[in-house]
Structure formats: structure tokens, C-alpha cells
Amino acid sequence: MSTTPPRLVRRPARSVPTTLLGVLVLAGGLLGVWLLGSLLLDGAWPASAQGVLADIGGRRLDSTPVLVTAGVLAALGLVLLLAALIPGRPSRRVVLRGEVPGTTAVPHRDLGRRAVRRVEAVDGVHSARATLTGRRLDVLARTVVDDSETVLRGARAAAEQAVDELRPERPLRTRVRVQRMTRED
Amino acid sequence: MRSVSGSRNRLVLVAAAVLALLAAAWTASATVGLADRWPDAEAILPHGDSTPASLAAAHQQWLLPVAAVLSVVAVLLGIWLLLAQIPSRVRTPTLRLRDEDGGLLGTLDPSVLERALTEHVEQVAGVVEASVRLSGAASDPAVQASVTVAEDAETAWTVEAVRELLADDVRTVLGTGPRTVDLLVHLRSTAAPSRAVLGGPAPSSAAPSPAPEVRAAHPA
Numbered sequence: 001m002s003t004t005p006p007r008l009v010r011r012p013a014r015s016v017p018t019t020l021l022g023v024l025v026l027a028g029g030l031l032g033v034w035l036l037g038s039l040l041l042d043g044a045w046p047a048s049a050q051g052v053l054a055d056i057g058g059r060r061l062d063s064t065p066v067l068v069t070a071g072v073l074a075a076l077g078l079v080l081l082l083a084a085l086i087p088g089r090p091s092r093r094v095v096l097r098g099e100v101p102g103t104t105a106v107p108h109r110d111l112g113r114r115a116v117r118r119v120e121a122v123d124g125v126h127s128a129r130a131t132l133t134g135r136r137l138d139v140l141a142r143t144v145v146d147d148s149e150t151v152l153r154g155a156r157a158a159a160e161q162a163v164d165e166l167r168p169e170r171p172l173r174t175r176v177r178v179q180r181m182t183r184e185d
Numbered sequence: 186m187r188s189v190s191g192s193r194n195r196l197v198l199v200a201a202a203v204l205a206l207l208a209a210a211w212t213a214s215a216t217v218g219l220a221d222r223w224p225d226a227e228a229i230l231p232h233g234d235s236t237p238a239s240l241a242a243a244h245q246q247w248l249l250p251v252a253a254v255l256s257v258v259a260v261l262l263g264i265w266l267l268l269a270q271i272p273s274r275v276r277t278p279t280l281r282l283r284d285e286d287g288g289l290l291g292t293l294d295p296s297v298l299e300r301a302l303t304e305h306v307e308q309v310a311g312v313v314e315a316s317v318r319l320s321g322a323a324s325d326p327a328v329q330a331s332v333t334v335a336e337d338a339e340t341a342w343t344v345e346a347v348r349e350l351l352a353d354d355v356r357t358v359l360g361t362g363p364r365t366v367d368l369l370v371h372l373r374s375t376a377a378p379s380r381a382v383l384g385g386p387a388p389s390s391a392a393p394s395p396a397p398e399v400r401a402a403h404p405a
Contacts, residue, residue, distance in 0.1 A: 006188040008329075008367050013191035014198060015270045021201055022270070026263025032256025040253060057238030061215035061231050070212035077205030084198035092369070096341055100348040102328075102365035110372040117336065117374045165340055 008105035009092045017083035089134065094169040106166060108132045115139055118162040119176070122154040126181060130159075132172075137163060139176045152178045187272035197266065280323040280359065293358075295319045302354055306330065309346050311338025313373055317351065323359050328352075331369040344370055 035053075038046040045053050059066055092105040112130035115137060119128040124145040131138045141155040156176040163172050211231070214220070220230035231240065241248055277295040284290050299317050306315040314333040321327040328351050334343050348366050356362040 008369050010188075011191060013189040014194040015189055017198060018194040018266060019270050021198065022263050022266030024263075025201075025259050025266065029256050029259025029261075029263055032252065033260060036249065036253045036256055039249070057241070058236055060233065061212065061235055061237075062218075062233035066212060067216055070209045070216075073205050073212065074209035077202045077209060080198045080202035080205065084195045084202065095370070096344050098345050098348055100352045100366050102348070102363075102367045104344055104348070104368045104370060106370045106372060110370075110374070113374045114336075114372045167341070 008103055009090045009094050011090055012088040014083055014088075017080065021080065093172070095166040097167070097169060111163070111166065112137065115159045115162040115174070118158040119155045122151065122158050124151040125155055128155070135170065135173060137172055137174045139174065140179060141176060142179045142181050144181050146180075148178045148180055152176060187274045189270055189272050193269065274318070275320065277318075277320050278322070280319075280326075282323055282359065293323070298355075298358060302328075302330075302351060305354060306332060306347055306350060309343060309350060311335050311340070311343035312347065314371075315347075319355075321364065324361055326355055326359055326361065326363045327365050327367075328355060328363045329367045329369075331371065333371040333373050336373050340370070340372065344368060 035045060035049060038044070044050075091109070092107050093111065094103050095106050096104045098104070112132045116128045116130045116139070119125055119130075119139055119141050122141070124143050125141045126144055128139055128141045130140075137159065139155065139159045141151065143151045145151055155178060156174070159174045159176050163174055215231040215233045215235070218233055220227050220232050223230070280293040280295055280298070282290045282293060299319050302317040302319070303315050306312055306317060311334050312332050313335050315330060317328060317330040319326060319328055330347070330351060332343075332347055334340050348368055351366050351368075352362055
């Protein structure tokens with residue numbers, strides 16, 4: 001085993017599909033052990049499984065149920081293949097490269113939350129929401145002020161400052177939109 | 186930092202996918218009648234009129250022991266796969282400090298150094314919480330740390346200070362600078378901006394204590 005620490009910014013580890021596969025393999029193995037263990041020790045299939053096994057054993061391979069089973073297997077194989085091949089997005093981003101060797105990373109969630117806090121501090125902004133997709137930080141600021149142009153300028157400056165402070169290694173564009181709230185009270 | 190091996194998971198998924206697709210193709214080949222059209226492969230391809238029972242009877246000698254072994258292997262494989270999803274990390278061996286001639290000067294438990302580094306990092310202005318992990322050997326150490334930075338801190342300065350501090354401290358203790366200093370920064374976002382703190386401590390310190398809170402005048 002290597003003692004090199006894992007990289008900070010990496011793609012998802014596909015834990016969920018692998019866990020499901022593990023459960024499936026374990027269930028299949030246990031079923032096999034139960035059936036074959038009974039056959040090897042007692043010389044006959046377990047009583048509760050005899051009917052099902054006789055039914056499966058008597059089916060022709062070109063019958064519809066067998067074909068459906070083949071289809072299910074193929075679909076399962078495709079899903080597993082896609083789960084392995086689709087790379088997914090890393091949940092962190094490399095920021096603030098300095099002189100000391102190594103990387104600094106920040107979770108996307110924290111970055112978005114910081115941008116929201118900064119935008120919410122702008123005068124006239126009621127609330128804000130941020131979504132980070134790949135290369136863009138989308139911020140939606142809600143305001144009750146009529147002059148939304150000033151609010152937009154302030155919000156844009158705040159969001160850009162929040163991102164620029166962290167100097168992301170891959171450029172991160174910010175897009176700020178302002179939505180006017182209708183007065184309810 | 187604990188992690189799950191992504192490449193191992195992908196390899197397992199691809200292997201399982203290939204097996205499932207092969208099994209599906211083998212089963213479906215009976216319907217298509219591939220064995221009749223391709224006589225060379227008749228030994229391994231099934232015929233449409235055969236049943237699982239007739240196949241099992243034809244290959245009775247080897248099928249039962251192979252299936253029994255495969256079942257046990259599947260159980261073990263399933264358990265191993267599930268255990269592999271628990272995040273883990275390689276234990277760093279005891280650090281052995283040597284002088285220039287290679288003589289052993291002493292040994293150091295990495296957790297002791299990790300604790301000391303953690304405490305030192307937490308003293309940097311702006312750091313709320315820290316945890317430091319050391320890996321590699323005394324001659325080639327690597328540091329991985331996770332810090333939580335306060336909302337009002339100068340993040341760039343704090344991060345640079347922490348990284349330099351870690352590099353210097355490791356160099357001082359082990360005599361060799363770390364190969365890499367990896368830092369995972371959590372940005373703490375507290376204090377909702379629609380609340381103002383009156384009469385609290387100076388805002389330059391960490392998170393302001395929730396002293397008397399006054400709702401700021403709402404723009405609406």
C-alpha cells in the first residue's frame with residue numbers, strides 16, 4: 001500500500017453503486033451456498049426451493065421468461081458500466097496556489113455559501129441563492145428595491161469578490177441575477 | 186484523511202458489468218439460434234431447445250463443485266466489497282529519526298506530532314478548527330490538513346500562513362521539509378446578515394457572540 005495521501009480534489013468514488021453491487025453479490029452467494037450446501041450435504045434441494053427450481057429447470061432457453069431475464073441482466077450490465085464510466089464532478093475546487101508545494105482545496109458548498117453571505121450583505125438584497133455548476137457560479141439575489149440595477153451591481157461585485165479572494169485555479173465565472181419580489185405586506 | 190478507493194470501485198463495477206453483459210448475451214444467443222449458424226462455437230453456446238435442467242445434467246461432473254466454489258467466493262467478495270466502502274486511511278508508521286550517518290536517534294509516534302501541529306495551526310489568526318494528518322516516512326513526509334476558517338478572516342492570508350507554518354514545523358522536527366502540504370479549507374459562514382450585533386466584542390475577533398440581537402431595519 002502506498003503512503004501517498006489521496007488527492008484532495010477527486011471525482012466521486014462510486015460508493016453507492018458498488019455497495020448495491022456488493023449486496024447483490026452477497027445475496028447471490030448466500031443463496032448459492034444455501035442451495036448447493038443442501039444438495040451436497042443432504043443429496044437433495046431444500047424442500048422450500050424445490051418447486052421454484054423445478055420450474056426454472058424445465059424452461060426452454062428460447063422461452064420468453066428466459067429472454068426477459070437476459071434483458072434484465074443486460075440492463076444491469078449497462079447500468080453498472082455507466083456507473084463506472086461516467087466520471088461525475090468533484091465536490092471541491094483547487095484554490096489559492098502558493099509557494100509551498102501541495103494543493104489547497106475548498107468544498108463547492110462552502111464557496112457557494114460564502115458567495116450567498118456576501119451577496120446578502122449588499123444593501124437592498126433580501127435573500128440570495130447560489131448554485132455552482134462546473135465553471136460557473138450562479139447567484140440569484142432577491143430584492144424588494146425598485147432600482148434593481150444598483151442592487152445588481154452591488155451583488156455582482158460582492159459575488160466576484162468572494163470568488164476572486166480564493167483565486168480558483170480553474171477560472172470560475174460568476175453570473176448574478178436579480179429577482180424582484182412582489183410586496184406582500 | 187479517510188477515503189474510499191474510487192479506482193478499485195470502478196474496476197469492480199466494470200468487471201461486474203462485463204460479466205452481466207456476457208451472461209445476457211449467452212442466454213439470448215439461444216433464442217437467436219447462434220449455435221446453429223456458427224458450428225465452431227457449438228460446444229459453448231446453448232441451443233434453443235435445451236433447458237437449465239438438461240444443461241446441468243450434461244455438465245454434471247464439473248458444474249456442482251464449480252458452482253459451490255463460486256457461491257463461497259461470491260459471499261466473500263460481497264463482504265469484501267461492502268467493507269471496502271468504509272472510508273479508511275493507511276496508518277502512518279512510527280517515524281524514525283536518524284542522524285547523517287544513518288544512526289537511529291529516536292522514534293516518534295506520528296499522532297504526537299499530528300496533535301502538536303494541530304494545536305499550533307489552531308493558533309493562527311482566523312483558524313477556528315483544524316486537524317492535521319501526517320503520512321509518509323521521516324525522510325519523506327507529506328502533510329494533509331483540514332482547517333475551518335472564520336467568516337471574517339482574511340482567507341488567503343490565513344491559508345498561506347497555515348501552509349507555511351506546517352511546512353516549517355515539519356522541517357524543524359524531522360529535518361526534512363514535507364513533499365506536499367495539502368490543505369482542505371472549510372469556510373465557516375455564520376451570522377445571518379439580516380441581524381446586527383449591538384454591544385458585542387470587536388468584530389475583528391472570531392465569531393461574534395450572540396449578545397443582544399436586534400433585527401436590522403428591513404428594506405421592505
